Amino acid sequence: MWSYDRHLQYPVNIKTPNPALAKVIISQYGGPDGELAASLRYLSQRFGMPDKKSKAILNDIGTEELAHLEMVGSLVHQLTDGASVEEMKKAGLGAYYTDHGFGVYPQAAAGFPFTSAVLAVKGDPVADLTEDLAAEQKARATYEKLINLCKDDPDVVDVLRYLREREVVHFQRFGEALNGVQDKLAQKRFYIDKK
Amino acid sequence: MDTEINRQKMLMSQIRSLAFAVNDLALYLDTHPCDQNALRCHTDYAEQLHDLKMLYQKEYGPLSIYAPMENGWEWIESPWPWERGGV
Numbered sequence: 594m595w596s597y598d599r600h601l602q603y604p605v606n607i608k609t610p611n612p613a614l615a616k617v618i619i620s621q622y623g624g625p626d627g628e629l630a631a632s633l634r635y636l637s638q639r640f641g642m643p644d645k646k647s648k649a650i651l652n653d654i655g656t657e658e659l660a661h662l663e664m665v666g667s668l669v670h671q672l673t674d675g676a677s678v679e680e681m682k683k684a685g686l687g688a689y690y691t692d693h694g695f696g697v698y699p700q701a702a703a704g705f706p707f708t709s710a711v712l713a714v715k716g717d718p719v720a721d722l723t724e725d726l727a728a729e730q731k732a733r734a735t736y737e738k739l740i741n742l743c744k745d746d747p748d749v750v751d752v753l754r755y756l757r758e759r760e761v762v763h764f765q766r767f768g769e770a771l772n773g774v775q776d777k778l779a780q781k782r783f784y785i786d787k788k
Numbered sequence: 789m790d791t792e793i794n795r796q797k798m799l800m801s802q803i804r805s806l807a808f809a810v811n812d813l814a815l816y817l818d819t820h821p822c823d824q825n826a827l828r829c830h831t832d833y834a835e836q837l838h839d840l841k842m843l844y845q846k847e848y849g850p851l852s853i854y855a856p857m858e859n860g861w862e863w864i865e866s867p868w869p870w871e872r873g874g875v
Contacts, residue, residue, distance in 0.1 A: 596852055597852065598807070598852060599851045600803065601804075601874075604804065606872065646818055646819050650819060653815055666870060674872065762812065
């Protein structure tokens with residue numbers, strides 16, 4: 594089970610609402626390389642892992658991704674909280690406001706809703722861990738694009754830089770887990786005929 | 789009042805830092821379970837984190853629903869972490 598710690602993993606304190614930034618950052622909430630997809634990907638894949646290290650790393654990184662989902666949701670919330678309907682409209686969020694108001698809905702920057710079609714669970718540890726390596730790189734690349742788009746607000750950039758850095762660490766850990774799985778698969782097996 | 793809020797913020801900042809260190813070491817230990825140095829660091833930070841959380845909760849309210857709440861249901865009182873102005 595999970596229990597809730599009443600603090601963010603890294604603080605989010607945005608001083609001024611800026612719906613235009615929320616409009617793009619929301620992709621890391623419910624988009625193809627976002628934190629919801631990441632947590633569901635790892636927490637679902639963990640059931641099919643063959644060794645101690647890969648089970649543990651998928652469980653624990655999947656859990657950390659839930660904390661990142663909360664941070665990205667906090668960014669979107671604080672960037673829209675207190676904005677006027679007019680400001681939402683000007684930022685290109687008129688359609689979003691129609692369906693979701695000032696709520697935080699898991700969708701991609703381009704507007705399509707979250708779908709589990711963006712993640713895979715192959716039930717094959719090498720295939721799954723290789724997907725996870727790519728997923729971390731795609732998330733890193735997305736954060737870099739967001740940093741380029743959000744340069745006007747250093748408080749937003751600070752949070753995005755933190756999240757980008759975690760993708761790099763997760764990539765490293767998944768690589769080590771994949772090596773462990775491949776070493777195990779490459780072990781010589783001896784079969785003894787008891788006759 | 790301001791110094792009290794600053795103290796609460798400082799304590800929370802230390803808790804976050806220690807929780808980060810414990811979590812990052814946990815990920816490292818998942819794939820390097822025999823690294824004794826990392827294991828010692830994990831234990832050290834985990835103990836510090838536990839003590840600091842106890843201290844914080846005594847003064848500023850619960851960080852989890854598993855904390856005893858002796859002054860009424862404090863869980864719903866302070867701003868939530870995702871809110872502007874949350875600690």
